[in-house]
Amino acid sequence: MQDSLSPATPAVNENFVLRLYIAGQTPKCMRAFANLKRICEQYLADRYQIEMIDLLTDPALARHDQILAVPTLVRRIPVPVRKIIGDLSNTQRVLAGLDVSIGTA
Amino acid sequence: MQHSETVAPRPRAIRKAATGIQGLDEITDGGLPYGRPTLVCGGAGSGKTLLAASFLVNGAEKFDEPGVLMTFEENGDEIASDVASLGFDLPALVDAGKLCIDYVRIERSEIEETGEYDLEGLFVRLEHAVRAVGAKRVVLDTIESLFSGLGNSNILRAELRRLFRWLKDKGLTAVITAERGEGTLTRQGLEEYVSDAVILLDHRVTEQVSTRRLRVVKYRGSHHGTNEYPFLIDRLGLSVLPVTSLGLEHPASVERISSGVRQLDEMLDGKGFFRGSTVLLSGTAGTGKTSLAASFAAAACRRGERVLYFLFEESPHQLIRNMRSIGIDLQPWVDGGLLHFKADRPSRAGLEHHLASMYQHVRDFQPSVTVVDAVTNLLSVGTQHDVRAMLMRVIDYLKMSGVTGLFSSLTPGKNESEETEAGISSLMDTWIVMGIDEIERERHRAIRILKSRGMAHSNRVHEFAITSRGLRITDDGRR
Numbered sequence: 254m255q256d257s258l259s260p261a262t263p264a265v266n267e268n269f270v271l272r273l274y275i276a277g278q279t280p281k282c283m284r285a286f287a288n289l290k291r292i293c294e295q296y297l298a299d300r301y302q303i304e305m306i307d308l309l310t311d312p313a314l315a316r317h318d319q320i321l322a323v324p325t326l327v328r329r330i331p332v333p334v335r336k337i338i339g340d341l342s343n344t345q346r347v348l349a350g351l352d353v354s355i356g357t358a
Numbered sequence: 359m360q361h362s363e364t365v366a367p368r369p370r371a372i373r374k375a376a377t378g379i380q381g382l383d384e385i386t387d388g389g390l391p392y393g394r395p396t397l398v399c400g401g402a403g404s405g406k407t408l409l410a411a412s413f414l415v416n417g418a419e420k421f422d423e424p425g426v427l428m429t430f431e432e433n434g435d436e437i438a439s440d441v442a443s444l445g446f447d448l449p450a451l452v453d454a455g456k457l458c459i460d461y462v463r464i465e466r467s468e469i470e471e472t473g474e475y476d477l478e479g480l481f482v483r484l485e486h487a488v489r490a491v492g493a494k495r496v497v498l499d500t501i502e503s504l505f506s507g508l509g510n511s512n513i514l515r516a517e518l519r520r521l522f523r524w525l526k527d528k529g530l531t532a533v534i535t536a537e538r539g540e541g542t543l544t545r546q547g548l549e550e551y552v553s554d555a556v557i558l559l560d561h562r563v564t565e566q567v568s569t570r571r572l573r574v575v576k577y578r579g580s581h582h583g584t585n586e587y588p589f590l591i592d593r594l595g596l597s598v599l600p601v602t603s604l605g606l607e608h609p610a611s612v613e614r615i616s617s618g619v620r621q622l623d624e625m626l627d628g629k630g631f632f633r634g635s636t637v638l639l640s641g642t643a644g645t646g647k648t649s650l651a652a653s654f655a656a657a658a659c660r661r662g663e664r665v666l667y668f669l670f671e672e673s674p675h676q677l678i679r680n681m682r683s684i685g686i687d688l689q690p691w692v693d694g695g696l697l698h699f700k701a702d703r704p705s706r707a708g709l710e711h712h713l714a715s716m717y718q719h720v721r722d723f724q725p726s727v728t729v730v731d732a733v734t735n736l737l738s739v740g741t742q743h744d745v746r747a748m749l750m751r752v753i754d755y756l757k758m759s760g761v762t763g764l765f766s767s768l769t770p771g772k773n774e775s776e777e778t779e780a781g782i783s784s785l786m787d788t789w790i791v792m793g794i795d796e797i798e799r800e801r802h803r804a805i806r807i808l809k810s811r812g813m814a815h816s817n818r819v820h821e822f823a824i825t826s827r828g829l830r831i832t833d834d835g836r837r
Contacts, residue, residue, distance in 0.1 A: 274479065276478040276479065276481075276482055277478075281474055281475070281476070284473075285473070288473075308478070308479060308482045309482065312482045312483070312485070312486040313486060315479045315482045315483045315486065316460050316483050316486065316487075319462070319463050320479040320482075320483075321462060321464060321477060321479045321480050321483075321504075321508075322475040322476065322477055322478075322479055322480075322508065323475060323476055323477070323478035323479045324475060325475075325479065334468075335468065335470070336468055336469045336470070337469070337470040337471075337472060338469055338470070338471050338472075338475045338508075339471050339472040339473035339474055339475045340472070340473035340474045340475065341472055341473055342472060342473035342474070343472040343473060346470060346471075346472040347470075347472055349470065350470030350472065
């Protein structure tokens with residue numbers, strides 16, 4: 254896998270595979286998605302992938318993926334897996350959580 | 359009798375979910391409030407998780423109520439191995455579809471928080487688990503861990519409130535465990551949210567003797583015992599010992615049984631003790647208490663009755679050897695399963711433990727006669743007051759079960775001081791005092807009956823002899 258080659262900080266052009274766990278289309282979840290989309294476009298343009306999982310339709314995944322809070326954003330790639338909970342309204346903290354260095358924008 | 363119209367309509371008793379934990383269902387008048395959350399709080403190692411697990415396992419095995427165990431501190435394997443020592447097989451219950459275990463892992467360092475969130479994920483998981491097994495019972499152990507895992511305690515509080523509401527709406531009987539706080543029942547004040555029933559567990563170690571206690575702090579809409587009850591965790595699981603609420607309603611038998619010494623039976627109105635009564639045998643060292651107790655035990659075995667013999671000062675082997683020298687052979691009764699010894703150093707455990715262990719042995723062995731030799735040994739692990747309280751419970755239990763109890767008691771010093779016995783003798787139906795008189799430079803054993811309720815007993819001092827062929831009492835007319 255690519256992680257064996259990657260340093261701790263993701264390489265500049267590394268792809269991000271993100272998963273956003275929501276539970277129904279609540280305002281909070283929609284806000285999180287909008288925020289995520291905006292942040293990715295701005296800082297990870299062309300190298301991100303967002304998968305949205307609605308726990309109401311896939312309840313078993315909550316246990317399987319250890320999801321507690323909603324919304325939860327999971328960075329699946331690059332590894333290690335990281336979790337960010339909340340509506341992602343604070344861009345700086347989202348970037349810190351995803352470990353994206355702003356200088357590359 | 360009152361006419362029914364003069365009696366105020368009784369409020370409908372609330373429905374209970376039996377825990378199946380021995381004693382707990384008695385003091386809660388049937389169990390936990392059905393379809394409602396109960397808070398179980400206590401310090402580390404107080405037995406919260408074991409109580410909660412017992413509630414679930416018994417629900418699944420005995421009451422056809424499957425359960426969900428949502429654990430926040432230990433994973434499923436760890437919990438399973440913790441409770442395996444109580445004889446619980448969690449994996450088997452999971453395989454049978456009667457239990458669902460969900461380990462909620464929260465690692466603060468792995469989680470970044472930004473903006474608003476809720477715990478809908480937890481709700482989804484819980485609901486999914488409840489559906490999977492058709493759960494009627496839920497345990498959340500220990501949900502307070504969320505506070506150390508997530509930073510926003512305002513959100514957490516609001517969500518917990520919503521969660522407890524949700525449990526109630528779903529009609530789930532829930533046990534929520536929580537850590538004891540400083541000056542509060544729980545560290546996070548969960549008692550504010552769970553107001554139906556609160557059980558407090560306590561584990562104290564005093565002078566290297568550990569004591570566990572349980573108290574029902576609150577139980578809305580139900581009668582419950584308010585005392586602190588000793589409880590025990592052992593290979594048979596958890597058991598709580600209800601205190602004296604039994605009262606004085608035990609049946610009184612008119613049947614008489616032999617003391618094992620013919621002449622003593624004669625002193626007892628010619629017929630011996632009442633079956634199901636309690637006998638105190640007190641005296642200074644070397645007066646023959648144990649010999650008389652052993653003789654009583656042997657007589658019961660000869661009648662084909664089961665005897666449970668608690669020994670606090672010597673080993674069964676030593677007792678058997680010593681008794682053989684005076685013509686009482688106990689070994690065949692032990693071999694035949696009629697006589698069961700339970701030897702224990704009093705200092706090995708607290709009074710509650712001894713009490714609990716006595717309950718359990720009586721319950722399991724179902725004796726018709728129980729001997730406690732000597733009850734005064736217990737004074738080394740408790741105050742006289744505590745020992746008396748404990749004895750009262752033992753006696754109540756024996757009487758309810760129709761078991762005849764004989765308790766020996768060592769009187770300190772040379773003379774028969776009635777100080778030690780004063781406390782416990784009032785609990786006894788028959789009190790026999792044994793002593794040694796020195797007459798013309800010869801020591802003579804003496805025996806007399808101080809009291810024996812419900813019979814015309816001898817009031818004289820009799821000479822008592824221990825010979826190689828047994829015990830003998832002579833009516834030599836000394837006063």
